[in-house]
Amino acid sequence: MQINPYLFILPRTPGQIVWNYKDHTQHELDLDYSSRLAQLIHNPELYDNDNIIDTQLLNAGILTTSTINSPAWGWDELSKIYHIGTRNIPCEHIPKNIHEWARQYLEHCNEVLASSAPAHDMADRITGGRIALPSPSAPKDDSLSNALIRRKTCRSFTGSPIRLRDVGSLLYLTLGYLREREDDCDDSIAEGLDVRRSSPSGGGLNACEGYLLIQNVEDLAPGVYAYHPAEHALSLINRSPDTALGNLLGGQHFINNLPLGLFITARFDRLWWKYPHSRAYRMAFVEAGHLSQTFQLAATALGMNTWLTGAFTDDQIDTLLQLENGNEQPLFFVGCGESDGQAMCQEMRDLLRGTPA
Structure with a gap:
């Protein structure tokens, strides 16, 4: 068992947010889950299939059974988080043709224009x-x-x-x-x-x-x-x-x-x-x-x-x-x-x- 290398943990009282910045997913952990994750970070071999928290962490992608290769990176972790975290825009439905694109983009623009824009100047x-x-x-x-x-x-x-x-x-x-x-x-x-x-x-x-x-x-x-x-x-x-x-x-x-x-x-x-x-x-x-x-x-x-x-x-x-x-x-x-x-x-x-x- 291994810890997903693309995690960023944000302390947010009363718990913490675990952000998978590669897949753009977030999970909120309470004290029990946070404590168990800390134990598994210290020693991933403590993973227990009979522990419901462990299996949920695995299903959420916070833990992984396979090795996830991380790219070679010459800068610090912050720049890596920025680069990977801004890759691959999430899109539930990629338009299949120009007509779908036009409808989808127009819907997006109308949603945006429904709220007031920040001052232009x-x-x-x-x-x-x-x-x-x-x-x-x-x-x-x-x-x-x-x-x-x-x-x-x-x-x-x-x-x-x-x-x-x-x-x-x-x-x-x-x-x-x-x-x-x-x-x-x-x-x-x-x-x-x-x-x-x-x-x-x-x-x-x-x-x-x-x-x-x-x-x-x-x-x-x-x-x-x-x-x-x-x-x-x-x-x-x-x-x-x-x-x-x-x-x-x-x-x-x-x-x-x-x-x-x-x-x-x-x-x-x-x-x-x-x-x-x-x-x-x-x-x-x-x-x-x-x-x-x-x-x-x-x-x-x-x-x-x-x-x-x-x-x-x-x-x-x-x-x-x-x-x-x-x-x-x-x-x-x-x-x-x-x-x-x-x-x-x-x-x-x-x-x-x-x-x-």
Whole structure:
């Protein structure tokens, strides 16, 4: 007898939840069952066919008579639980043809729309005055192929200021609700889900938000700003952090003079509303990745270089962005500015070349 290797135990008074994260099944155990499971974890050979608890644990898949192979995994158990636990969306009935799919998906959407959607914009949380951004202008070079070829990650920035009109263009192309697509109507799209960004978004939910950390932008005071895509405007939500940018981003101090950075957050409540399965957690990161790449290509077309990272202490960024509950979480950071084009900072190049500091 063996213990199923895909179990995660959650203490929930008055008992505990045993979650089989591979099969997406959960079982609630009272004290007697929990105590017996603890004994069997300590010594599976104590299994007794005449013990009703033992047989029920076996029938539930918590115990197994066969060896269950676990995949080779180089990271920790938490990442393994996340990966396996978000695999294979449970589906009671897989559509056999396009007609079944259409009916089933429509039923799902109608069930979702029967409940109120989370607020589409952050306006309900951020009520301060708005700073209108300049209308977006065409980049210096709007060739996609050139932007793709020229895009590179740089770690050496001059600190020169960015023009406000370039900030407006950058945000509009990355996060803005494109006015150019307002006439691209489709009567199959539900009201409130019809706005379009330049990057794809799961379910058309636009579940990511953007927060600017401004250090050197012409005609804009340093600070932390929320971007309102429907209005193409900013609102100040916090003063500049009282510490170097590198202290917020994993000690990467080569970025301290970056003139502009963008924190990309995910509104999990929007995803929960339409997609209740944990698979949707993956989609939050996918959407943040789309936006990050769009930001970099737009910045490159505007004549800037870019840098990006996922290294930060979430608690610090929550405070900086005034994220007050778990519905919205920071996922990624990307920044841009004038650069000498070097992939590595001078200090690292000196170390690699053996040059004394």
